[in-house]
Amino acid sequence: MAFVQVIDCRTQRVDELNKLMDNWVEATKGKRTATHSIVGQDRSDSAHVVEIVEFPSYEEAMKNSNLPETDRIYRELVALCEGEPSFTDLDVVRDEQLNKTVVRSFFESINKRDLDAVEALCTRGYREHDPSLSSYDLDIQQSKAENGEILRAFQPRLTLDSLTAEGDTVCVRLSYAGKHQAAYQGIEATGRDIKGTGHATFRCEGGKIAESWWNWDDLGMMRQLGVIEG
Secondary structure (H helix, E strand, O other): OOEEEEEEEEOOOHHHHHHHHHHHHHHOOOOOOOOEEEEEEOOOOOOEEEEEEEEOOHHHHHHHHOOHHHHHHHHHHHHHOOOOOEEEEEEOOOOOOHHHHHHHHHHHHHHOOOHHHHHHOEEEEEEEEOOOOOOOOEOHHHHHHHHHHHHHHHOOEEEEEEEEEEOOEEEEEEEEEEEOOOOEOOEOOOOOEEEEEEEEEEEEEOOEEEEEEEEEOHHHHHHHOOOOOO
16 A cells, blocks of 8 residues: 655745755665655745655655665754654555546547547647658547547557556557458458557646647558568
8 A cells, every 4th residue: 555654844944955855865866665755835834845755655664764864864854944844644545646547538438439538538629649640730520530440440459558647748558459340541451450559648638638649560560461561
């Protein structure tokens, strides 16, 4: 179970506190067990600073606390603060990364062949960038038309092998498998099975997908169709 530690303090020396955090990251390189750290400053009280540190588990957090470098940084932290910092230890019982959720729904809708649902997950100004399509800058209607041809031709099943999210961006590693059952870009149906891999990057905005970039193994697919020898 993931574990989060919240450190709450008051200080007028925020710049020095930031430098101290940089020092901690450098000093514990290769040793620390923390996976994510956020420092926030209260907008209504600039002396109120909160640090949120995430660990894979409580046990890993304790390993991190026992590092001599962590003890030294803590003593320096206390010296920067107005009084003793407070600590809150939290076991994570729910962790939803909402941009990941909308991207998963995007792929679920594609596998259901529901392109209207795909459109509903995208912003009005959605742009799609895919070198395998007619243009590297398609709007949602052009995307639906061209991707609809691909879905009819191959009836593919897309599998999400991994998702990584940071800020407004979600990166996806995926694989696909299908059968060439209808014409595609002038190539009549061959009845051949196809499979391959791809990567996609999504930019989210207001809970919807605003932009996407795609890369597929098109050469490998053409070889599987017998269009290119190799």
